Amino acid sequence: MQAEAKVVGARAIGSVGAYAPLMRLDREAAARALKFSGLGGRGIGRRAVAGWDEDPVTLGVEAARYTEGAPGAVVFASTSAPFFERLHATLIIDALALPSTTRARDVSGSRRCAVSALLDALLASGCTLVAAGERRPGRAGSPLHLSQGDGGAAALVAEEGAARLLGWASLSRDLVDIYASREHPEPYAYEERFVRDTTVSQVIAPTIRKALANAGLAGSDIQHAAVHEPVAGLWRDISKATGITAPNHASDVAAALGDLGAAHGLFGFALAAARAKPGERILLAGFGSGCDALVLEMTAPMPGAESAEDALARGLAFGDYVRFLSLNGALEMDWGVRSEFEQKAQATVIERYGRDMVGFIGGRDAAGNVQFPKSRIPVRPDAAGPEPMEDVRLADDPARIVSVTADRLNFTPDPPFWFGLTQFDNGARVMMEFTDADARGFSVGDRVRMRLRVKSHDQRRGFRTYFWKAAPAERPILGGP
């Protein structure tokens, strides 16, 4: 049943963020590796590949860090989030060091869920952060494995902002183009010709046309599109059916990073916002078990939007298909006896220290020295006894490397294991893991920035903990594929 658009909400999109993992698999190289089988799909563009220590939560948090504002609620959207029972939005609140009074909600169930949550936030009251993250599992050889990608995107809805809602429409329809289930966690895809023929005519085009009508606009009034195509190349059909001749920036995301699932629509919107001028209109459409279409108008440059362009432009291309399979979990390697160590985390310990860890909260002692972690008696050499400590967040502070190594002995799912001593400009010093090494690796004196990552993954019990790792302050610029 098609819903009627009644009112345009009094909220606006105030800022956005987009994040892609460092590694980009050249699909052409993957196609070469799969040539014997004739499987794998199109060998063009690249696929963003999450590091072993990235998951939907960390990807969503990294995107959300580009947004600006003080949300009263956080909605986390993903179809591949690690937990069924443990709220990811709460972890994100801790990771962003938001007040614990912030309302938290996870949404899932379809790729559309983030755009649906954004629409809800625009129609509701208060300031809401919608953060999406996706790291979907896949089976080697399936076309989806290479056409999908890993990444995060976020949008913050506030009373005032850079994009306002002119009209919208929603359609709920159980048209199953793909699905994933507890029994089959990797997305299962139905015949592509069926998807092409039905999704545009039955779901996407009617919803977009309805949204345009509700906004009192024609397709030609739209300058930018961020439409989540069910399969690559459908924008031409959608464009024809809706009269929108604008470029679809979500197609660029699919080509450069892959279909980002729940994060795709928001990522496409962030990219469109980066490329749009004030006064121009963006059509945002999320797809999956129906469609949500939003007509938005830019009123000012969008804070955080440049993160989307940056995410496309910077990264590290690679063609090692086996490494991709291993990183993605499609190939289970035998890492030897050293990988058999116990990684159990205790709830009691997480309860005592977890929020300071996920939020990267250190302490400033009575003399002003900053340290991590906090302690009753400060590490400052002239400290004579217990002192009060003021919370200091280290996640956004610049730092440099004091000492470093690439450890090839201890187990890590993507060797080598980089770690060393990190000196923050604010005085704090932390022994920490390094991540996102480029071809140069890490050296003493390098500037680094903090990224939230998976710290430990207890596969036996299906649990994970999160902490921050130091990554190069800047990523390399990607060349053309």
Place this chain on the structure above:
Amino acid sequence: MARGIKDKVAIVGMGCTTFGEHWDKGPEDLIVDAFEEALADAKIARSDIQAAWMGNALDDINVGNSALPLAHALRLKAMPVSRVENMCATGSEALRAAVYAVAAGAVDFALALGVEKLKDTGYGGLPLRTKGLANDLWLPYGSAPGSFAQLAGAYAAKHRLNGDDLKRAMAHVSWKSHQNAVHNPRAHLRKAVDVETILKAPMIADPLGLYDCCGVSDGAAAAIITTPDIARGLGVANPVTVKAVQLSASHGWEMQYGAWDGSYVKNTQEAAKRAYAEAGVRDAASELSLTEVHDCFSITELVTMEDLGLSEEGRAPRDILDGRYDRTGAQPCQIDGGLKCFGHPVGASGLRMAYEVYTQLLGRAGGRQLDKVDLGLTHNLGGAPFNSVAAVSIFGRLN
């Protein structure tokens, strides 16, 4: 006013097993072997021993907690026995306890025994920890080579050294220990290796290659401590005495406070300073006949030469390449092969170092005996450069 323990205790017996892969022996066998040798050396009755400390670092593998495995293996009847643990400095910790007990006059004879049975893990290197607590939420779980490798980069950066030059000096450290171990029948690795092989070895943790790292071993070492008077009563006219035993441990300064540059080990410097004062050593570079230092990795030995004041700051690579610490050099280091080649059964290593100095002082070192041995130093380092326990001990003769 404390006056230290110089010459307050004597070592009357020591034992040390062969270090290596003892597939045919459990920890209790190693304990018995080391102890029986020490007991025979001391020429006392086993019932003379009144207290014992067992050093064992890794309770996750084999020996287990408490010193009951020692009491069981040696059938020590109702004896006060304790297990001590201070990471890789555990052997020195056991010795320290026994020395203090005798120096305090609490007992006439005390036993210090270190044992580790590591080669049942099924892999090289130290056992992986199996307990997750608060530190696991943030602290990287790097390996021992990974932790010590960081000394190299920081040292090179501080002294503006080319990495290749530093690597060559590090290679000389390992080359020298392999040369020395050929003459030590109890060493784990008794094979000379040329410098080019060392330089080209597979990387373990940049820039430490395979030969920059000591392996880990099975083994045990033991010392029987008494007073110099009792030693003389046993017929030892000029017994080996303990001149100093000092320990310094991190309190977080290196890891958490922004002053350390990562290129040296603060606790080695602190422990050495106190040990020299306790022993009355004014110029270590000329007074010490030999040193047995904690060469868990080649870079550790290199910076230790400076931390102990044997090389001037920034000069260790030059001194090493000039052969100063070789067997034929002015101040031989690791004449027994060191951790690198004698081996590293963690809880036993501190006592193994003492065993070598004791053996050299008594002129019993056979093919590796040095000409003139008056004072010997042991340096036993636990943990990592950024979070360490350093034990420095000095041994000589009473007269």
